[in-house]
Amino acid sequence: MEWIKVFSSIEEAHLRLTENAPQLIVVHGVSICLVKRENNLFAVENKCTHNGESLSKGSVNFLGEVVCPWHGYRFNLKTGRESNERARDLITYPIKQNEEGVFVGL
Numbered sequence: 001m002e003w004i005k006v007f008s009s010i011e012e013a014h015l016r017l018t019e020n021a022p023q024l025i026v027v028h029g030v031s032i033c034l035v036k037r038e039n040n041l042f043a044v045e046n047k048c049t050h051n052g053e054s055l056s057k058g059s060v061n062f063l064g065e066v067v068c069p070w071h072g073y074r075f076n077l078k079t080g081r082e083s084n085e086r087a088r089d090l091i092t093y094p095i096k097q098n099e100e101g102v103f104v105g106l
């Protein structure tokens, strides 16, 4: 696995991201939907597995699921699992932080 730095510090991540507001980042050509929620960061595949909409245009509900803006499919941010098993799970990407920054694992 390759770790790619996406923020120089956790403080920068918290400044740049809005709670429960999905954000698109492109890391080495891979589109990732990044979410800050309850002091955690989650990174999942950006492309909805139902019909390809960008999940970063969606929202996050009270269950911690990213909700696709197109047809409302819901995906668990930790596991990538679609709530009703109507589409395949999203790829999830690990995140780590240390004194050198915040990294996404590809």
Ligand code: FES
Pocket: 048, 049, 050, 051, 052, 053, 068, 069, 070, 071, 072, 073
């Ligand atoms: S494209 Fe996402 S729910 Fe249909």
